[in-house]
Amino acid sequence: MSEPMRWGILGASNFASKHMGPAIHAARGAKLAGLATSNPDKAAGFLEFCPDLQVFDSYDALLTDPAIDTIYVPLPNHLHVEWSLKALDAGKHVLCEKPMTMQADEFDQLIAKRDDTGLMAAEAYMIVHHPQWQRVRQMVQDGAIGKLVHIGGRFSFTNRDASNIRNRAEVGGGGLRDIGVYVFGAARFVTGAEPDEIAARVRWENCVDVFADVQAEFPDCTYSAYVSTRMHPYQEMLFHGEAGVIRLTAPFNAQVFGEARIELHQPDLGVRVERFPADNHYVLQVEAFGRTVREGAEYPCPLEFSKGTQVMIDRVFDVARTL
Missing domain, CATH: 3.30.360.10 (Dihydrodipicolinate Reductase; domain 2)
Structure with missing residues (x-):
């Protein structure tokens, strides 16, 4: 059996703590391995259900860790494009909260970066x-x-x-x-x-x-x-x-x-x-993302759909x- 995909979360948002963090932890073929937050108190909710979670004190530290395969981005809307591109540049697959961009034409650079890197990138349209x-x-x-x-x-x-x-x-x-x-x-x-x-x-x-x-x-x-x-x-x-x-x-x-x-x-x-x-x-979203990365399965909502x-x-x- 292949090793689970190791996920890191960029920012300790309330939504990530209550929904997407537990979903990654529960999904087959996935492991919640990292969380980036400069506020240790915000990590407490994640550590309750995932006690072996590694907490990073900066976003860049998480992105440069070679043990992390995929980044989930739940940051405020205006930061989605910037940090999705940075994650792709760091060699990580990306699942970013919606709306992934503030304007439709911003999807073009995400699509180009996805194609150039050969990595998976998608909006979290669950x-x-x-x-x-x-x-x-x-x-x-x-x-x-x-x-x-x-x-x-x-x-x-x-x-x-x-x-x-x-x-x-x-x-x-x-x-x-x-x-x-x-x-x-x-x-x-x-x-x-x-x-x-x-x-x-x-x-x-x-x-x-x-x-x-x-x-x-x-x-x-x-x-x-x-x-x-x-x-x-x-x-x-x-x-x-x-x-x-x-x-x-x-x-x-x-x-x-x-x-x-x-x-x-x-x-x-x-x-x-x-x-x-x-x-x-x-949970189904995380598992579908993993199947696309591992098996090349068709993804229900590629970046073109989200655009x-x-x-x-x-x-x-x-x-x-x-x-």
Whole structure:
């Protein structure tokens, strides 16, 4: 059996401590081996579930350690490109939190560096690794709801903490970059298509978008979605066809928001429900990343896919009217 891929985490973020760190630790073929943080207190949460974790006092120290194979980057948004490139230059594979870039054209240098080094680099867009999304994609493309007519998406939560990075414009905060990637990327993943026309309305607070209402025309269907960081927590995706409806009840935070379920609504069969109570998309993401590195397996969302979602975000900002 081959040695596990040794992962290092660049920065002791709360999300890494609660979700991605434990996922790397639990994933088959992976070992959480290193953490870079200048604050030893922030390492405590990681050491609780991974007591043999090596803690580095700088990012560069982690990047230059030859025992580390792969770097996970959960830094603030505006630092993602810089440190992903540095990790690739250091000979490490890279999985970087979304949004991996602040503008779509920044993906070009990441793609070029990936190709030049022959290393794996990807955005941590975890939902496409969850079986509910792979199933929905198959159902829609196989005609389970007939011709797809409309896609609807909703994703919201409440965060009014002015010090939180999601509410700070200078570090790339805002709802579209934080959660718009989900309602946009999910539609692109299922249909395999890109939007032709986009219209949007955005509400801002302190130069950060806190609500966005988006309409789009895909080649074969219409699309509408809203995201907000100032509304009661809610999430849902709908795929409405001529012969049925597919509804996902916890499309983006499975197990956290609730049990992942697919509801298939059809006239003659009523409602058929498929449940996914145990699947952890963070663990599945790490395992898929490892298979691509080791076996050359196709990765569900290469950098080219992630660039397409960022293109859609950029276009929303370009055309949006201010509420």
